Amino acid sequence: MKVIITGAAGQLGQALRRVAPAEIGAVPLELIATSRSGGAGTIPLDLADAKACRALVQEHRPDWLINAGAYTAVDKAETEPELAQAVNAGAPAAFAQALQATGARLLQVSTDFVFNGAQGLPYRPDQPVDPLGVYGASKAAGERAAAVALAPDRLCILRTSWVYGPVGKNFLLTMLRLMREREQLGVVADQVGCPTATAGLAQACWAVLEQGVSGVHHWSDVGAASWYDFAVAIAELGKVAGLLENPARINPITTADYPTPAQRPSYSLLDCTATRQALQRSPLHWREALRQVIGDVVA
Numbered sequence: 001m002k003v004i005i006t007g008a009a010g011q012l013g014q015a016l017r018r019v020a021p022a023e024i025g026a027v028p029l030e031l032i033a034t035s036r037s038g039g040a041g042t043i044p045l046d047l048a049d050a051k052a053c054r055a056l057v058q059e060h061r062p063d064w065l066i067n068a069g070a071y072t073a074v075d076k077a078e079t080e081p082e083l084a085q086a087v088n089a090g091a092p093a094a095f096a097q098a099l100q101a102t103g104a105r106l107l108q109v110s111t112d113f114v115f116n117g118a119q120g121l122p123y124r125p126d127q128p129v130d131p132l133g134v135y136g137a138s139k140a141a142g143e144r145a146a147a148v149a150l151a152p153d154r155l156c157i158l159r160t161s162w163v164y165g166p167v168g169k170n171f172l173l174t175m176l177r178l179m180r181e182r183e184q185l186g187v188v189a190d191q192v193g194c195p196t197a198t199a200g201l202a203q204a205c206w207a208v209l210e211q212g213v214s215g216v217h218h219w220s221d222v223g224a225a226s227w228y229d230f231a232v233a234i235a236e237l238g239k240v241a242g243l244l245e246n247p248a249r250i251n252p253i254t255t256a257d258y259p260t261p262a263q264r265p266s267y268s269l270l271d272c273t274a275t276r277q278a279l280q281r282s283p284l285h286w287r288e289a290l291r292q293v294i295g296d297v298v299a
């Protein structure tokens with residue numbers, strides 16, 4: 001089975017390559033990875049170039065394309081809306097159009113930031129989206145564009161939340177650095193979601209292909225946390241693992257204390273019940289997943 005992965009140099013892209021199965025449905029996996037630069041065994045692809053996205057599919061004629069690449073700079077997107085839109089909506093639209101023509105399937109990775117966070121209950125996949133910022137709006141537009149172009153049984157949209165892993169740019173690695181550099185840190189305690197480790201998310205993506213799942217789905221690790229809870233756990237588990245000798249003291253602050261260009265949902269838990277059943281997978285509790293990722297950082 002031939003599969004294209006975009007964003008192969010990103011957090012999820014790297015994990016997808018790390019945990020790729022040897023075969024899918026007894027058919028050997030042939031993997032084609034793309035990244036912006038084309039380094040480390042990847043083909044160069046600019047996701048803002050819709051023509052190039054279509055040409056990639058036409059040239060390689062994959063069975064599936066996993067679109068893990070995205071414009072993920074949530075705050076910067078507020079001042080670069082055209083670029084965010086081109087990458088997060090233009091690329092999935094172009095992929096979907098080309099895959100519709102070649103008869104193949106798309107796994108479009110999306111985000112909890114398509115929701116406004118106001119309902120105070122975990123979001124089900126069938127609930128209406130209402131993004132608060134440019135990033136969320138561009139990802140929601142990508143979902144819509146893919147659904148317009150591609151037959152429903154050939155599109156899976158997998159939303160996830162608070163992604164982190166042992167490599168890349170993420171909250172865990174930023175916190176580990178700041179906790180070494182500073183004596184005290186204020187971390188937002190009134191935004192609640194669920195941290196999701198890249199390894200489990202990548203395995204869920206491969207399960208989508210293995211099970212031939214379509215429709216809108218939600219995947220995160222188990223449980224709920226504020227950014228403050230997440231930071232406190234990083235300090236505790238980082239110390240146990242020997243990554244932090246004397247971690248900074250973590251103080252809870254409010255969103256109002258830490259203004260950012262983009263407004264974020266205050267409660268963006270995803271209801272993953274149906275997806276766990278469809279994929280026949282049980283994710284880890286986020287704290288256990290964090291312990292494992294910290295183990296990978298140490299190794």
Ligand SMILES: NC(=O)c1ccc[n+]([C@@H]2O[C@H](COP(=O)([O-])OP(=O)(O)OC[C@H]3O[C@@H](n4cnc5c(N)ncnc54)[C@H](OP(=O)(O)O)[C@@H]3O)[C@@H](O)[C@H]2O)c1
Nearest residue numbers: 007009010011012036046047048069070072111160162163
């Ligand atoms: N990170 C999160 O907390 C989070 C939460 C929910 C959902 N998601 C979704 O999960 C997916 C994977 O995210 P991630 O955390 O792995 O993000 P990531 O680490 O930022 O990786 C995204 C990749 O896309 C690449 N990219 C951006 N613009 C590009 C362009 N114009 N052409 C080619 N490549 C481009 C980036 O390349 P450069 O490094 O060169 O920019 C990067 O390698 C995305 O769909 C994201 O929206 C992420």
